[in-house]
Amino acid sequence: MDISYILNELGEDRSQYFNAVSPPIVQTSNFAFDTFEELRNAFANEESAFLYSRGKNPTVDILSKKLAALDGAEDALVFNSGASAIYCSIMANVKSGDHIISIKKPYSWATRLFDNVLTRFGVETTYIDGTKIENFHEAIRPETKIIYLETPNTLTYEIQDLAAVSQLAKSLDIITIVDNSYCTPIYQKPHDFGIDLSLQSGTKYLGGHSDVLAGVLTGSKEMLKKIFNEQLLNTGSGISPFNAWLILRGLRTLPMRLEHISKSTLKVIDYLKKHPKIEKLIFPFDENFPQLELARKQMKGACGLFTIIIKATSHHQIERFTYSLKHFLVAVSWGGHESLILPQAGGLSPEDFDPTIERHRMVRIYIGFEDPEYLISDFEQALEVL
Numbered sequence: 001m002d003i004s005y006i007l008n009e010l011g012e013d014r015s016q017y018f019n020a021v022s023p024p025i026v027q028t029s030n031f032a033f034d035t036f037e038e039l040r041n042a043f044a045n046e047e048s049a050f051l052y053s054r055g056k057n058p059t060v061d062i063l064s065k066k067l068a069a070l071d072g073a074e075d076a077l078v079f080n081s082g083a084s085a086i087y088c089s090i091m092a093n094v095k096s097g098d099h100i101i102s103i104k105k106p107y108s109w110a111t112r113l114f115d116n117v118l119t120r121f122g123v124e125t126t127y128i129d130g131t132k133i134e135n136f137h138e139a140i141r142p143e144t145k146i147i148y149l150e151t152p153n154t155l156t157y158e159i160q161d162l163a164a165v166s167q168l169a170k171s172l173d174i175i176t177i178v179d180n181s182y183c184t185p186i187y188q189k190p191h192d193f194g195i196d197l198s199l200q201s202g203t204k205y206l207g208g209h210s211d212v213l214a215g216v217l218t219g220s221k222e223m224l225k226k227i228f229n230e231q232l233l234n235t236g237s238g239i240s241p242f243n244a245w246l247i248l249r250g251l252r253t254l255p256m257r258l259e260h261i262s263k264s265t266l267k268v269i270d271y272l273k274k275h276p277k278i279e280k281l282i283f284p285f286d287e288n289f290p291q292l293e294l295a296r297k298q299m300k301g302a303c304g305l306f307t308i309i310i311k312a313t314s315h316h317q318i319e320r321f322t323y324s325l326k327h328f329l330v331a332v333s334w335g336g337h338e339s340l341i342l343p344q345a346g347g348l349s350p351e352d353f354d355p356t357i358e359r360h361r362m363v364r365i366y367i368g369f370e371d372p373e374y375l376i377s378d379f380e381q382a383l384e385v386l
């Protein structure tokens with residue numbers, strides 16, 4: 001399907017709403033029925049009827065049609081955060097005694113679900129280095145139900161071979177789930193490689209303006225129906241009509257925002273890589289990235305987020321460098337209009353900082369919509385201070 005069609009037309013039946021160009025925010029909790037038969041059908045198939053907005057809602061419906069098409073999937077569910085998309089996709093597919101294989105250090109709230117919640121219900125998780133397919137083979141047990149992936153991750157950008165993992169999983173009836181927040185469907189389409197469920201934090205690039213939280217899950221109608229009925233409705237974690245509308249608005253400009261950020265990121269990276277105070281730079285499309293070949297094979301692009309390892313000997317030095325930057329906000333998240341910086345040292349107390357540990361000197365950078373030259377000159381003066 002043509003991306004211009006998806007973003008501008010698909011799902012938008014304007015004759016239903018006064019030919020308004022922008023779709024309405026259908027701000028209602030419930031829907032009325034003209035006949036018993038219609039009411040009965042809605043009760044029986046809530047996944048395909050407008051009954052109550054904890055389930056389906058017309059504004060959310062427009063959005064989910066577009067998100068499914070962007071991913072080349074049969075269907076999509078939209079959640080009120082990426083974390084709830086993770087939670088519901090996992091919870092719908094495990095029971096006591098089951099086993100999960102996850103790449104090591106997935107998104108923090110996936111880790112907390114695996115380690116703090118699921119352990120109480122007898123579900124065990126094995127963490128592996130996902131850069132080697134052998135590690136998946138070795139970790140598989142008869143009770144393995146899910147392989148959980150995140151490619152690339154958002155600090156060190158290790159990637160997994162989606163085609164190889166999904167081939168292995170399919171042969172054993174194991175469900176594969178991938179967190180595709182870094183790439184979005186513009187740069188990577190996990191279903192093309194046979195992955196069952198693709199999820200994203202819509203809070204990042206899809207929303208794109210740091211003003212809304214959202215989560216997306218795409219896959220087959222059958223798998224999503226189960227997740228909708230067992231998890232989304234029970235946890236009440238569907239997106240609200242207004243937030244769905246904000247994501248719809250963000251989607252209109254998604255490709256051009258990513259294109260702009262991609263170009264700017266390359267310019268900033270080019271400058272930082274050559275700087276004597278920077279020991280290393282990690283970015284999936286960098287010529288020194290150890291998995292560059294695989295990145296090129298399964299990703300169309302990368303943008304915005306990369307990590308530098310700075311030559312610093314103290315916690316204080318990193319803090320001074322960070323706050324010398326005038327145009328980067330110190331904040332979590334990414335994918336919006338504003339450039340961000342998140343040093344690992346920021347989460348450590350000064351006594352725990354150890355410069356011999358590379359991770360402690362890692363600084364994650366996100367490039368927003370600003371002019372790259374504007375950002376480069378900011379780095380120039382802040383690196384001077386370092």
Ligand SMILES: *Cc1c(COP(=O)(O)O)cnc(C)c1O
Pocket residue numbers: 081082083084107154179181182200201202203204213214215333
């Ligand atoms: C932010 C993020 C999430 C969680 O999304 P929320 O919308 O914040 O709940 C999941 N995965 C990755 C990679 C993220 O960056």
